[in-house]
Amino acid sequence: MGKVAVGVAVIGTAAVVAAAALLVRQRMKSSGRWACARALVKEFEEKCGTPDARLKQIADALTVEMHAGLASEGGSKLKMLISYVDNLPTGDEEGIFYALDLGGTNFRVLRVELGGRERGVVHQEFAEASIPPALMSGSSDALFDYIAEKLAAFVADEERIYEQPAGKERELGFTFSFPVMQNSINSGTLIRWTKGFSIDDAVGQDVVVEITKALKRKGVDMRVAALVNDTIGTLAGGRHSNPDVSVAVILGTGSNAAYVERAQAIPKWHGPLPKSGEMAINMEWGNFRSSHLPLTEYDSAMDAESLNPGEQIFEKLISGMYLGEVLRRVLLRLAEETCFFGDEVPAKLKSPFILRTPEMSAMHHDTSADLKVVDDKLRSILEISHTSLKKRRVVVELCDITASRGARLAAAGIFGVLKKTGKDVVKDNGEKTIIAMDGGLFEHYTEYRKCLEKTVFELLGDTTGSSVVFQHYNDGSGIGAALLAASHSLYLEEKL
Numbered sequence: 001m002g003k004v005a006v007g008v009a010v011i012g013t014a015a016v017v018a019a020a021a022l023l024v025r026q027r028m029k030s031s032g033r034w035a036c037a038r039a040l041v042k043e044f045e046e047k048c049g050t051p052d053a054r055l056k057q058i059a060d061a062l063t064v065e066m067h068a069g070l071a072s073e074g075g076s077k078l079k080m081l082i083s084y085v086d087n088l089p090t091g092d093e094e095g096i097f098y099a100l101d102l103g104g105t106n107f108r109v110l111r112v113e114l115g116g117r118e119r120g121v122v123h124q125e126f127a128e129a130s131i132p133p134a135l136m137s138g139s140s141d142a143l144f145d146y147i148a149e150k151l152a153a154f155v156a157d158e159e160r161i162y163e164q165p166a167g168k169e170r171e172l173g174f175t176f177s178f179p180v181m182q183n184s185i186n187s188g189t190l191i192r193w194t195k196g197f198s199i200d201d202a203v204g205q206d207v208v209v210e211i212t213k214a215l216k217r218k219g220v221d222m223r224v225a226a227l228v229n230d231t232i233g234t235l236a237g238g239r240h241s242n243p244d245v246s247v248a249v250i251l252g253t254g255s256n257a258a259y260v261e262r263a264q265a266i267p268k269w270h271g272p273l274p275k276s277g278e279m280a281i282n283m284e285w286g287n288f289r290s291s292h293l294p295l296t297e298y299d300s301a302m303d304a305e306s307l308n309p310g311e312q313i314f315e316k317l318i319s320g321m322y323l324g325e326v327l328r329r330v331l332l333r334l335a336e337e338t339c340f341f342g343d344e345v346p347a348k349l350k351s352p353f354i355l356r357t358p359e360m361s362a363m364h365h366d367t368s369a370d371l372k373v374v375d376d377k378l379r380s381i382l383e384i385s386h387t388s389l390k391k392r393r394v395v396v397e398l399c400d401i402t403a404s405r406g407a408r409l410a411a412a413g414i415f416g417v418l419k420k421t422g423k424d425v426v427k428d429n430g431e432k433t434i435i436a437m438d439g440g441l442f443e444h445y446t447e448y449r450k451c452l453e454k455t456v457f458e459l460l461g462d463t464t465g466s467s468v469v470f471q472h473y474n475d476g477s478g479i480g481a482a483l484l485a486a487s488h489s490l491y492l493e494e495k496l
């Protein structure tokens, strides 16, 4: 063999050895990466842990905060707002009532015909419109004029069918789902805007005065009989169809709860004791926080980067706006630290809020053998292709960890409210407690809903558990406001 030939042979051998070494390294790396990924998932799961004992501590902490919030204004992170609704619908309401539901970028106007105990809600109609973005940061008059105009058109359309009796004003329930300091059942000043609205001259104004003026400008003769938010509206809607409803929970983009409290148990209430002895309380429970809440570094980072850092911590753990975002953050970490989706971190995965809760829920509910839905969603939303079945299973597992934590915490919240009202112990008289539920998360995220219901049952124990019923009241916020207009009608006395 000549010198040249030897040289080639040596190089050849070296190349083979190097390639083999690379292969081994890659194999080691990929099994090492998988181990790292598993460790990361396991750590997340542990930090999200919600054993029953912890949920009970959370429920107790919530109860303590409820007491503090009821004792004095500003006594707790839980505002425990007095709604002035001391007259929940009984089912006897009759007549035609209107409702306006403004809680985000869409608003609705409704007309509801109530037929009393026998006939209930005889008829309802609604029209929906979106708020043009320009009006969300314009002037107060411009926004309320726009809303009044839509209501005027809706009323004019119906005028021929439903003639308003002479001398009687039409009555309206206004669901206004922004923070309001309520002064009476039909007055309240706007504390601040949320959900992308910023109309400076409306802050500090009485919302009812503003909408009433706008209605006058548009030639509509209408009296605002009740000003409420969506949670109180849902409580009213629930109570109208069943007197055993005493709690309402919204699980949608955000989360909130309302319940019926004994007026005597509200130290900060200085008004006359209502005849019913009851008062609906708007908890604003999204702002609850406690050292017992299982917060992870993903939650802390999401909170720090949010528009309202340090606020709405409970909401950020349980509601629809945030579940998908927490999942995205965990997936991003997996991608960055374990090359979970290949050597490059998928660019889309770095985009906040790109993974929405409905998509997460679709992946979580994927029952196909090869997790086709997970594959589709990863491709279409995150531009991640060619994932192995094993990896898709991890994605589903993460959906489950995140959603279960949210659902179990929401359950602890409900358990806390039941404790506060003494409904955590079953009465001998076979009394039922019905919880009125609304919101897209509860309605559509089946795994979340099932986990929530199961956990409440677990926390209550078999006997009491079976006396608590969850009832979905679709659109309580709209009909509820109309029902509250009815139960707080100016013309009630005339009927008696």
Ligand code: ADP
Pocket: 103, 104, 251, 252, 253, 254, 319, 320, 321, 357, 358, 359, 361, 362, 438, 439, 440, 441, 444, 445
């Ligand atoms: P909002 O809370 O904005 O008044 P909804 O009560 O309709 O409106 O709730 C909408 C929210 O519900 C969405 O932001 C989303 O988080 C959640 N949601 C809607 N559809 C689904 C779904 N299929 N699966 C899981 N969550 C959903």
Ligand code: MG
Pocket: 103, 230, 252, 439, 477
């Ligand atoms: Mg809503």
